Amino acid sequence: xxxxxxxxxSLTDAVIAGMQEKKAKNITLLDLRDxxxxxxxxxxxxxxxxxxxxxxxxxxxxxxxxxxxNEKPWHMEGMEHxxxxxxDYINVVVHIFTEEKRNFFGIEELWGDAKITExxx
Numbered sequence: 001x002x003x004x005x006x007x008x009x010s011l012t013d014a015v016i017a018g019m020q021e022k023k024a025k026n027i028t029l030l031d032l033r034d035x036x037x038x039x040x041x042x043x044x045x046x047x048x049x050x051x052x053x054x055x056x057x058x059x060x061x062x063x064x065x066x067x068x069x070n071e072k073p074w075h076m077e078g079m080e081h082x083x084x085x086x087x088d089y090i091n092v093v094v095h096i097f098t099e100e101k102r103n104f105f106g107i108e109e110l111w112g113d114a115k116i117t118e119x120x121x
């Protein structure tokens with residue numbers, strides 16, 4: 001079980017590095033491990049000003065996770081409209097929004113009991 005946690009932490013680092021590479025805004029790590037109703041260990045949320053940049057961030061996250069920790073997403077959706085891209089790695093779920101959609105859906109508020117860490121842009 002400890003090995004799984006180490007891999008999860010490495011995966012979060014790779015996701016964040018991929019986001020930072022493409023200048024994602026307001027990167028936020030939500031640690032859900034202590035919540036009974038959690039669907040994953042972590043959510044990582046960010047936004048970008050345009051759909052094209054949302055797609056670029058998603059591609060960068062995918063590239064970084066494959067190259068740094070040899071992880072492929074279990075599921076990815078939202079690339080076509082690029083307002084909210086979700087990348088699911090089972091233990092880590094990545095949400096990449098346009099700023100408008102991020103404000104509308106309020107993921108951080110929905111999971112307000114999580115331990116929240118803001119990552120520098």
